[in-house]
Amino acid sequence: MLQLTGAAAIAGLAGCTGTGDGAGSEATPTEGEHHDETGREHHDEAGTDENGHDHDDGAPQEPSATATVSMRTEGSGQHYAPHVVWIEPGGTVTWALESGSHDVTAYHPDNDGPLRIPDAADSWNSELLSDEGATFERTFEMEGVYDYFCTPHEAVGMVGTVIVGEPDAHGQPGLEAPDSSLPEGARFGLADLNGTVSEALEDSH
Numbered sequence: 390m391l392q393l394t395g396a397a398a399i400a401g402l403a404g405c406t407g408t409g410d411g412a413g414s415e416a417t418p419t420e421g422e423h424h425d426e427t428g429r430e431h432h433d434e435a436g437t438d439e440n441g442h443d444h445d446d447g448a449p450q451e452p453s454a455t456a457t458v459s460m461r462t463e464g465s466g467q468h469y470a471p472h473v474v475w476i477e478p479g480g481t482v483t484w485a486l487e488s489g490s491h492d493v494t495a496y497h498p499d500n501d502g503p504l505r506i507p508d509a510a511d512s513w514n515s516e517l518l519s520d521e522g523a524t525f526e527r528t529f530e531m532e533g534v535y536d537y538f539c540t541p542h543e544a545v546g547m548v549g550t551v552i553v554g555e556p557d558a559h560g561q562p563g564l565e566a567p568d569s570s571l572p573e574g575a576r577f578g579l580a581d582l583n584g585t586v587s588e589a590l591e592d593s594h
């Protein structure tokens with residue numbers, strides 16, 4: 390059972406972090422002592438877990454004028470949903486607090502992080518949002534890939550990306566391999582986002 394807990398924790402990290410806590414609950418071993426690999430997790434194919442979290446992880450198809458990202462705490466899970474949004478240059482993203490306390494902070498040296506937004510773009514840092522329904526809004530003029538994180542939950546991988554326009558994937562700091570100085574959860578999350586963003590940009594050409 391300890392092994393199962395470990396597997397669930399890793400599965401949680403690979404996707405939206407911290408959702409592993411309920412994952413093993415349906416495993417009811419009935420076969421006595423010698424189940425070697427029987428603790429295998431079963432993934433539900435509908436793409437929703439027991440918390441009703443929609444696994445909205447796919448690449449967005451095309452840029453839109455505006456986008457909304459909800460910020461949630463579900464059990465031990467901390468989420469931006471969706472993780473990746475894609476807007477046109479001059480478009481606006483609104484982050485809305487659904488539960489928990491979260492912020493929206495650019496990966497930029499001004500925020501003591503590695504640069505993961507376009508070189509010439511301005512950094513930002515929302516205040517911590519704690520009131521349900523509170524929002525933070527930002528307009529993005531410059532094409533590029535912008536990675537951001539939640540200050541209290543960066544270590545558990547609460548990270549997200551805004552794609553603006555149709556930037557050349559080469560030369561985007563936000564698509565580089567995550568800096569080794571980052572916490573492990575953030576590195577996993579950013580690597581995952583890199584895949585989703587690259588896919589979106591490739592499909593659009």
Ligand SMILES: [Cu+2]
Pocket residue numbers: 467468490491492539540541542547
């Ligand atoms: Cu958070």
